[in-house]
Structures are given as structure tokens and as C-alpha cells.
Amino acid sequence: SYVLTQPPSVSVAPGQTARITCGGNNIGSKSVHWYQQKPGQAPVLVVYDDSDRPSGIPERFSGSNSGNTATLTISRVEAGDEADYYCQVWDSSSDLPVVFGGGTKLTVL
Amino acid sequence: QVQLQESGPGLVKPSETLSLTCAVSGYSISSGYYWGWIRQPPGKGLEWIGSIYHSGSTYYNPSLKSRVTISVDTSKNQFSLKLSSVTAADTAVYYCARQMVATILGGYYFDYWGQGTLVTVSS
Numbered sequence: 343s344y345v346l347t348q349p350p351s352v353s354v355a356p357g358q359t360a361r362i363t364c365g366g367n368n369i370g371s372k373s374v375h376w377y378q379q380k381p382g383q384a385p386v387l388v389v390y391d392d393s394d395r396p397s398g399i400p401e402r403f404s405g406s407n408s409g410n411t412a413t414l415t416i417s418r419v420e421a422g423d424e425a426d427y428y429c430q431v432w433d434s435s436s437d438l439p440v441v442f443g444g445g446t447k448l449t450v451l
Numbered sequence: 452q453v454q455l456q457e458s459g460p461g462l463v464k465p466s467e468t469l470s471l472t473c474a475v476s477g478y479s480i481s482s483g484y485y486w487g488w489i490r491q492p493p494g495k496g497l498e499w500i501g502s503i504y505h506s507g508s509t510y511y512n513p514s515l516k517s518r519v520t521i522s523v524d525t526s527k528n529q530f531s532l533k534l535s536s537v538t539a540a541d542t543a544v545y546y547c548a549r550q551m552v553a554t555i556l557g558g559y560y561f562d563y564w565g566q567g568t569l570v571t572v573s574s
Contacts, residue, residue, distance in 0.1 A: 371556065372556055372558065373553040373555050373556040373557065373558050373560075375553070375560035375561075377497075377561075383566075384546055384564040384565065384566050384567050385497065385546070385561075385564055386564070387560065387561065387562050390551070390553065390560050390562070391553050391554055391555045391556075391560075392555065396562065428496065428497055430497075430560060430561075431558065432553065432557065432558020432559050432560075433558075434557065434558060437513045438499075438512060438513055438514075439510070439558070439559075440487070440499035440502075440512075440559070441499075442496060442497040442498070442499065443496075444496050445496045445497070
């Protein structure tokens with residue numbers, strides 16, 4: 343089955359830019375979606391289709407996807423952005439079509 | 452606004468069957484979309500369990516397929532999960548979610564999620 347690899351943790355100071363990567367074989371050929379999960383809460387979709395934002399998600403959240411790496415970029419990071427972030431793809435060639443990355447803990451210093 | 456709410460026992464004994472229901476409001480399941488179940492063991496990541504279409508068509512995570520049944524009741528606008536022969540490894544927060552079609556390269560993502568319900572497997 344398809345594997346998505348995320349760094350376990352990323353740290354960034356307030357006001358700086360955080361970049362969270364999601365690696366996968368030729369991931370650029372798939373649509374990548376990102377979820378934010380704060381402690382004790384359900385995941386929230388923050389980016390879909392590589393770079394689109396759902397209504398209500400700040401423009402500070404953006405995404406890109408090329409080659410073997412997709413990236414979630416959070417600009418002007420705020421304390422409230424501290425959370426776990428998960429990437430997800432659909433692998434139509436597999437019997438396990440819904441694949442999540444292992445998650446990245448974003449710490450705001 | 453689409454809302455999903457999971458319900459069911461919070462404690463299940465080993466070897467028994469876990470049963471959860473997801474009630475949907477703000478959208479009619481009969482109108483379309485797939486609807487999915489995802490779980491998260493304490494302190495761990497997300498694991499997709501399976502999904503169902505409003506017509507009843509299903510697909511499951513191969514690692515759970517032998518134990519999972521997902522069904523839909525359009526008259527009650529809800530769908531359900533049954534997981535049989537549970538063990539402590541099935542202890543997790545269980546989420547239900549709406550599965551949306553990805554427009555660019557196909558596939559699906561989850562745009563609306565329930566709040567989740569913790570199910571503990573213990574005697």
C-alpha cells in the first residue's frame with residue numbers, strides 16, 4: 343500500500359513560517375489534503391486538492407505538491423496554530439485507497 | 452451546515468462487537484456522497500476503517516475487512532459501524548465523516564467530521 347511520510351515534529355517561532363512536508367512516491371500525481379487536529383478535537387480540513395482552502399480557513403494556510411513531496415505552509419504562525427497536522431491521499435491503485443500520513447506535531451515556540 | 456454525531460457504547464468487552472451510529476444533519480445522505488469511519492488510537496495517528504455510499508455500496512480497510520460492517524439507513528439519515536471480535540487494540544476515538552470528491556486528480560477527502568467518540572475495549 344501507498345506510504346506517506348511526515349516529520350514527527352516541526353517547531354517555529356510566532357510570526358515565522360512553518361513548512362510541514364508529506365513525502366510519497368510520485369505524490370505529485372495525486373491530490374493531497376491536509377487536516378489540523380488540536381488536542382481533544384476532531385480533525386479539521388485546512389487544505390484540499392493540494393492548495394485549495396475550505397471556507398473559513400485563513401489565507402495563511404497554503405499547500406503545494408510536486409514530485410515526491412507535498413508541503414503545507416503556514417505563514418505568520420500564531421499560537422493557535424499549534425496542533426497535529428495530517429496529510430492524506432487517495433490511492434486508486436490500492437486495496438487501501440485512503441491513506442493518512444503519520445502526522446506532524448507543530449509546536450509554536 | 453453539515454453536522455455529524457457519533458453515538459454508541461463507550462465500553463465494549465473483548466471478543467464482543469463494537470456498534471456505533473453516525474447521525475447526519477444539515478444534509479440528506481440520500482442526496483449522494485460517500486460517508487466514512489476513521490479511528491484514532493490514543494496518542495496515535497488516523498486510520499481509515501471504511502466507507503459507504505448512500506446506495507449501500509461499501510469498501511473497507513483490508514486489515515479490518517473481515518471484522519467490519521458498515522450500513523446506511525437513509526430513512527433515519529444515519530450510517531453505522533459494526534466491528535466484531537474486538538480486542539484492546541481496537542480502543543480508539545472513532546470518527547464519522549463525509550467523503551468529498553477531489554476535483555483535480557480524483558479521489559476523496561473528508562470535509563465534515565463528527566466530534567468523535569472514545570470506545571474502550573476492556574473487561
